[in-house]
Amino acid sequence: MSVILNIGIILSFFLGILLFSKKNKVLTDNILSLWLATIGIHLTGYFLNLEGYWERYPHLIGITTPIPLLYGPFLYLYLVYSTQNSHQLKSLDYLHFVPAVLSYLYMLPFYFSYSAYEKVAVDKGLVDDYSVFSTILLVGFIVSGLVYSIISYRKLHQRKNLLLDNFSYENRISLSWLRYSILAIAFVFIMAALVSIFREGLGFSFPFNADILFYSIIVGFVVFIGYSGIRQQDLFSNNLKSGHELVNAESGYKKSGLKEDIAVIKHRELLRVMENEKPYINPKLTLSELSHRLEMSPNNMSQLINQYEQVNFYDFVNKYRVEEFIRRANSNTNFSLLAHALDSGFNSKSAFNSVFKKLKSETPSQYLAKRKD
Template identity: 75%
Template sequence: MSTVLNIGIVLSFFLSILLFAKDNKALTDNILSLWLVTIGIHLTGYYINYNGYWELYPHLIGITTPLPFLYGPFLYLYLVYSIRRSSHLKPIDYLHYAPALLSYLYMMPFYFFYSAEEKVAVDKGLINDYSVFSTVLLIGFLVSGIGYSIISYRKLLQHKKMVLDNFSYDSGISLNWLKYAIVAIGLVFITAAIVLVLREAIGFEFPFNADILFYSIIVGFVVFVGYSGIRQEGLFLNTINNEKELVTAGSEYKKSGLKTETAIEKHKELLHLMEAEKPYLNPKLTLNELSLRLEMSANNMSQLINQYEHVNFYDFVNKYRVEEFITRAQSNTDFSLLAHALDSGFNSKSSFNTVFKKLKLETPSQYLANLNKEDAFPKN
């Protein structure tokens, strides 16, 4: 257990230093760095307790107790400012840290007015001054950790929908690593809840130190998030000049004012534009750019695609790219499949393969091989 804690402590502080020293730091880098420092302090506090140093230095008892209240806010704010352009927190954001601050304020008498002997007695349950507070604190930790994980995951899904409704590409705006981070934090608090229920409510005695379960997850989380956070350039790229141009999740199409007759006519114009001018060959095509070419608002264009094509913008554009790829690959075998894919508007091999398999249910090579078989043996 000490080895696991040592690894987590060293990595937490080391990765936080790397983030502080990172060139062109964003607000999210500072948030993640402070979060890693908090985790490092939290793990250090448990290390001191685990190795019996609280009895030698009783004034250290409880100094890290409220820190689990910070995990959820750090997670949520890191996500929010990964998908929002801003160089500083809003004043209201600091309210997320209120539970931790209030907990420390409530514990001030314990920190400054209890003797060393009284602190040890409280820690061992011989003095019940903080017994109710400890129970409330544990419940608060679980509600905070699990609650913020759920809220963050829902916000992540909303952002993913926004990306697919506005962009025809996904390279550089992948959300998977943050999804795993959210799941990891949720797992920490769910595991803690299970352990507490089994140990405190049911009286189950684990044959090992059960604390190692969630502290090991925290250490794994430090490794994964620290590495990913250092490499991350931001989810919200400088693809447009004004965030207000984006169609966001939950836009009310019925309030857009697009009449049926106009919609039908604009839909025809859209299909003609896609076939004649092939705007999808631009690998960085956005909803806003396409809507400007038809002299429509981005919201109306999104409505048009969803209502008449029954797909989001991302799938709509990439459907044309796939058909363009098939045409190019059949007519010219001198180039590689990747070259044809890039010429068709895709900007990466991974996104091309993912989109192609989603639409055709086969890999590009399998699909083309089957097409060649059909050409070699035409049906009567």
């Protein structure tokens, strides 16, 4: 177990430093970097306890106790700022860290006033000075982890919709790793709840150190989020100008102020541009670029697509790409299906197959075979 913990500790700090020194880093890189460093400190605290350092150096006892209260807030803030072009946290965001800060403040007498002997007595449960606080803190860990997992999952769903409303391609930023991260955190805290119920509530004695399960999962979590986080691109790089905010079709166009008569004209112009100029051939086409092409605001463009086409931007653009692919595949059989797909604006085979099956209810080869019969 010590080897696993050492790997987790080294990776936590190494990946944290790597993210912090990343070129063209954004706020989410800093959040993830700080989160990884916090996990490294947490793992170090457990390692010192496991190796008996708390008994030899009692003043180390409890230094990492409130840290689990930080896991949920870091995950939530990462999700929030992954779709905002911000360079620093808002004042209210720091409220998420209040429970952890208050816990440390409450433990100040323990850290600075208790003797080494008294700290050991508290840790072994020989005195009841912090017994109630420990119970409250344990419940707080579990509630915090589960609540933040739920609201983060909802935020992830909103983020997915936001991407589909602004980008014509799916894999600019992967959502899968965030979904797995949320589920992993929820799993850790659910396990903590079950172990606590059996161990503390029912007096069940596990034949092994149950805490090792949590920390092993956390080590795997470090490897996963560190690797995935470093690979992520920023939503606001490349095609989006600095200061540009993403448009949420569910609410963004409601205040766009686009009059109906103008909307009808602009909608016709949009369809003409899509048919004649084929901007969808650009695999990196965004709502911002298309709206600029028609001299409209992104909000107004979003209104046109959602009200008149009844789809999001992603589906609207890819509908044209699928039809372009069908035309190319039928007129020229010398090229592979993937070559036609890439020439039609798709940027990957997986995205092409997924979109095609969604729109046509069958694979590209099945669809084309039926048309030849």
